[in-house]
Amino acid sequence: MSEWIKAYARALGFDLVGTAPAQSPPHAESFLHWLAQGYAGAMEYLQRTAHLRVNPAELLPDARSAVVVGLNYAPAELPDTDYRIARYALGDDYHQIIREKLETLLGAIQAVAPDVRGRACVDSAPVLERDLAWLAGLGWYGKNTCLINTHRGSYFFLGVLLLTLELEYDAPAEGGCGTCRLCLDACPTGALTEPYVLDARKCISYLTIELRDTIPERYRAPMGEWLFGCDICQEVCPFNRPRAHQPLRARPTHEPRFQPRALPRLYDILTMDEAEFTERFRGSAIKRTKWRGLIRNALIVAGNKGDPALRPLIERYCQHEDPILRETAHWALARLTAQAEDNGCLTGNNDA
Ligand code: B12
Known part of the structure; x- marks a missing residue:
């Protein structure tokens, strides 16, 4: 047996x-x-x-x-x-x-x-x-x-x-x-x-x-x-x-069901609302972190990436009603600014 x-x-x-x-x-x-x-x-x-x-x-x-x-x-x-x-x-x-x-x-x-x-x-x-x-x-x-x-x-x-x-x-x-x-x-x-x-x-x-x-x-x-x-x-x-x-x-x-699904860009995640999140991650392990968790994580990644194009999206969350998202967004913004300053120093582009 x-x-x-x-x-x-x-x-x-x-x-x-x-x-x-x-x-x-x-x-x-x-x-x-x-x-x-x-x-x-x-x-x-x-x-x-x-x-x-x-x-x-x-x-x-x-x-x-x-x-x-x-x-x-x-x-x-x-x-x-x-x-x-x-x-x-x-x-x-x-x-x-x-x-x-x-x-x-x-x-x-x-x-x-x-x-x-x-x-x-x-x-x-x-x-x-x-x-x-x-x-x-x-x-x-x-x-x-x-x-x-x-x-x-x-x-x-x-x-x-x-x-x-x-x-x-x-x-x-x-x-x-x-x-x-x-x-x-x-x-x-x-x-x-x-x-x-x-x-x-x-x-x-x-x-x-x-x-x-x-x-x-x-x-x-x-x-x-x-x-x-x-x-x-x-x-x-x-x-x-x-x-x-x-x-x-x-x-x-x-x-076959473990083949990678198509993934949104970070920009799309940061503009995603709860309904879209539910739709997009139905049947995926990612739904476990819930919409708020994913946005919280995305704000941190955005801050760490130091990509200035993401700044307006991060700024939106600085006024969000959720205190966790608000606080994380402020951190991300500060990190983005710090990285921009660092890059400026490294490239010598620090006239300001
Ligand atoms: C809670 C949990 C987590 C927690 C805690 C992880 C942890 N290491 O305990 C978090 C959220 C961090 C997590 C992360 C991950 N997890 Co997880 N997780 C679980 C879950 C639900 C329970 C695990 C648990 O009981 N932890 C408590 C600790 C104490 O237990 P343990 O790690 O097995 O520890 C044993 C050893 O340390 C041993 N031990 C102690 N001292 C010594 C000394 C020696 C010499 C030796 C040999 C052994 C030994 O005794 C301990 C008790 O059995 C299991 C599913 C399940 N029901 O078991 C999945 C599980 C362990 N996770 C899994 C996976 C895939 C992951 C991730 C890879 C996911 C990811 N990529 O993000 C990471 C891996 C992180 C890591 N390094 O462990 C798989 C692991 C498969 C595998 N091949 O090991 C499992 C089995 C789920 C599954 N069904 O497949 N996980």
Whole structure:
């Protein structure tokens, strides 16, 4: 049955599949310690559901096994935009796509074993996906905290299908970063406080996607052109670079729904109203940050880009009724001015 399930999962398009017992994940203690240190910031749902995350059997009574899958999302090429979007959010939202495939897999299992119950989990259900994925042999923890597969890198999503069915289990994945610490050195906000530990409150991904509040000023300039999410700690990772003798590395996704969508220019984002935002990002992971979050991020990127053509758009938000947008716009304007002055000095064009 285990081999049959894995073959079926691969036929559904999953790039990686493994099985693990539905036990308390081995690094559950580290997770609880991480929460206790406040590293989750405003993601209070992690705290609220912690008891479920450390005990998958509470999610599905009599759970015996976890089928863990990985789905590559790497685009063949990055889209031509005047800002950066994390690769995972370029195509359609992955939650629905992975859940659909896992439910098809569950249906197929139930067709041959009708008594088996199951539950598909993709972020929505509180499961420590990376820990279970490590246990199921899909990859190992990188110092950037991502799950890395030696042959495929880390640009893949995870999903878990809990089952009340006993299976044969894979061995935990072997491998590691060795002495490499490129990700720790590259993170512009110092979010990787030590190997394997991410202070989410400093992570550009958290700041641009999860944080609803104003982005603390000290992180705005280091955000650079990242409008939604961030891939820096994965981009510098040697396991994400193609290698002649490892053809799977950095190979593009074969899931058509992960192909990059057409993206608006920064100018168009800054002139977009809420209705347009909803329309434009329907079915995309980008909608998670909501209109206000995206405009807040766009103002910061506009400030960082130092493009004077964006000044009138930023100025519009200086009078906005939303205090977060107003304050961010003032910051962006000041940054634009400071950059213009710097450029003037550099080019010697500083007569004024
Ligand atoms: C909350 C969350 C975030 C938060 C916090 C991230 C984090 N590192 O915790 C934020 C918003 C910052 C985030 C960002 C991203 N996320 Co996210 N996120 C999640 C979510 C919902 C929960 C993760 C969690 O529980 N974090 C708590 C920490 C403590 O857990 P952990 O990172 O797994 O830490 C473990 C290890 O550190 C280990 N450990 C501790 N000490 C040691 C020591 C050693 C030696 C070892 C080996 C291990 C070890 O124990 C910990 C507990 O298990 C998961 C989905 C899920 N349900 O699991 C997706 C998930 C982790 N995210 C994912 C993705 C794609 C991203 C981004 C790449 C998106 C982007 N480009 O912007 C970034 C990557 C940033 C990063 N470096 O992690 C994928 C990761 C896939 C993969 N290959 O790893 C997941 C699994 C979603 C999915 N279904 O595919 N994310």
